[in-house]
Amino acid sequence: MGIILTFFAAALLTTANYYPNLYFLSWIGFLPFLYYLYNIKEGELDYKSIFFNGWNLGFWILVFTANFLYHSIKLYTGSSFFLIILILLLLFSLMSLIYPVFFLIYFYLQRNLFNNNKFNPFLFALCWTTMEMIRYYLLSFFPLGNLSYTQAEFLSFIQLAEIGGIWIVSFILVFVNGLLFQFIFQKKFKDVFFIVILFLIIFSFSNFKEQQYLQKIKAKNGYQNIEVGIITTKIDQNKKWTLKQLDQNIELTLGALSDLKQAELIIAPETNITFDFYADKNYRKKFLKQIAAEAESPIQIGSLAGRDSSKGRYNSSFLISETGEIISRYDKKLLLYFGETYPFLELLNRFTPYNFSSLNAGEKEVLFKTKNLKWKTVICSEILYPSFVKAKAAEFEFIVNQTNEAWFNNNRLLKNIMWQAAVFRAVENRVPVIKTGNYSYNGIIYPSGEYKKVLSNKNYHLFNLKIMEK
Incomplete structure (x- = not known):
């Protein structure tokens, strides 16, 4: 019974990662688990059973939140189904030990x-939130499983993220779960009063922030309207790095210059250019020459690129002017484990038939600037790190998130979590987020958390970006 109820609780807590509009299920997700501990097992709990049940809940939360890792491991290593499942079961078993x-x-x-x-x-709720914070900072290479992201569609609620980030959202979510448990199963009817007060505070704060934002716009005599173009792609990861696809990627990128002539800035996905943009001088020279001949606005591209100062390559984003000059470059700082970087490389390559290799991590924080715009670029999984995205928040006017999510076989769970994280980053920093990628959800997210997603199958899309000067 305990295993079944714990499984059910984890499923309720994470359903909104699959179906975002079912975010309300997370508000009752803990009830089956708490019912088992405090009603069925009342008076029988010892530390051994507490440890097991806590581990069981954490294990299933991670399984339901991070099972998409199967696809990247399969694509990168070609390992058998059973070996990958064994690896993931071991990973989730170890990572979930913090829950008990x-x-x-x-x-x-x-x-x-x-x-x-x-x-x-x-x-x-206080202990749970503290645990989430410790897990985030202690196990920073695995920024998944935070319950707050299930609430990305509950716009009134997530406005609180501006003052307390994902932590205050998690705290209130768990706290209300606890109050509902006491009300339903322990007949503490006064807890309804606390729940009503909490929701009154939430909706009042949401309305206050909306009015404050409108007053700020009025005080600054409105906002700046910028037309931003994005390139989106659906390129299979197995084909992306072929020579034939390389030329098609270049053609697709250059095609945006004529299709998005209204745009004042064009943004392409992560690694949309599949040659080394630093080392391959012939391709680079030809590409920049074509941009100079056709572009009317700057374009931001992605490439795995080297540097003279080090061996290996970086996951990089380049800003190129309409005259074909490289304005800025940002190298991804937070690399994705089991995708861009691997621990114990020598052991892996010695005892497995696969040639594992890691990218280099960037060292500098770079803000892109052009004309009267200034923005921060976070590449792919970096959007999952609120403290990293918030660094230098006073200096940038919007955030760009370039991704390549084809590693995960068009997995809806992964795409939802990435989009939900981007919604939170917009609210936390009160700036728009522009997201574009390969096999990802793409579009623009406004400071309120409202958004416009790309719904068509076109490769080029134009958005009106409203920003206020910092």
Whole structure:
């Protein structure tokens, strides 16, 4: 019974990662789990059973949140189905060990702080949020599984992210779960009052922020309208790096220059140029010459590119002027584990038949500038790191997220999580986020969390970007 109810709880907590409009299920997700612990097992709990049930819940949350990793491992290594499943089960089993530690700490505090040893929603939510923060900073290479992202469609609620990020959203979500449990299963009817007060605060804050934003626009005599063009692609990862596809990628990128003539800035996906934009001088020279001949606005492209100062390559984004000159370059700083970088490379290459290699991590924080625009670029998985995206927030006017999500076999779960994270980054920083990629959800997200997604199968799209000067 405990395993079934825990599985059900994890499914409820993560359903909105698959179906975003079902975000309300996360508000009752903990109920089956808490019912098992405090009703079915009342008086029988010991630290051993607490540890097991906590690990079980964490394991299923990670399974439901990160199972898309199967596709990238399969594509990169070609390993068998059973070997990949074994690797993922081991990974999720180890990563979920922090959950039972949290439950042990919570139950210890519950038994020592409260004489009646009863469930306390506030303490439970506080311990859970603390655990999420520790997991985020301690296990930074695995920024998945945070419950807050399930609420990306609940716009009134996520406005709180401006003052407390994903942490305040997680705290309130878990706290309300606890209050609902006490109301339904422990008949504490006064908890309804606290729930009503919380939602009144949420909706009042949302309305306040909307009015504040309108007043700010009025005080600054409006906002700046910028036409931004994005290139989107659906290129199979197995074909992307072929010689034939290389030429098609270049043609597709150059084609945007004529189809997006209205745009004041054009943005392409991560690694949309599949030659080394630094080392391959002949291709680069020809490409820049064509841009100078056809472009009327700057274009931002992506490439795996080397540098003179080091061996290997970087996952890089280049800003190129309409005259064919390289204005700026940003090298991705936070590399994706088991995709862009691998621990224990020597051991992996010695004991497996695969030639594993890692990209180099960038070292500098770079803001792109052109004319009267200034923005921050985060490449692919970097959008999952709120503290990283927020660095230098006072200096940039919008965020660009270039991605290549074809590694994950057009997986809806991965695409939803990436989009949900981008929604939170827009609200947290109160700036628009422009997202464009290969096999990804693309479009523009406004500072309120509202958005416009690309719905057509065209490769070129134009958006009106409203920004205020910092």
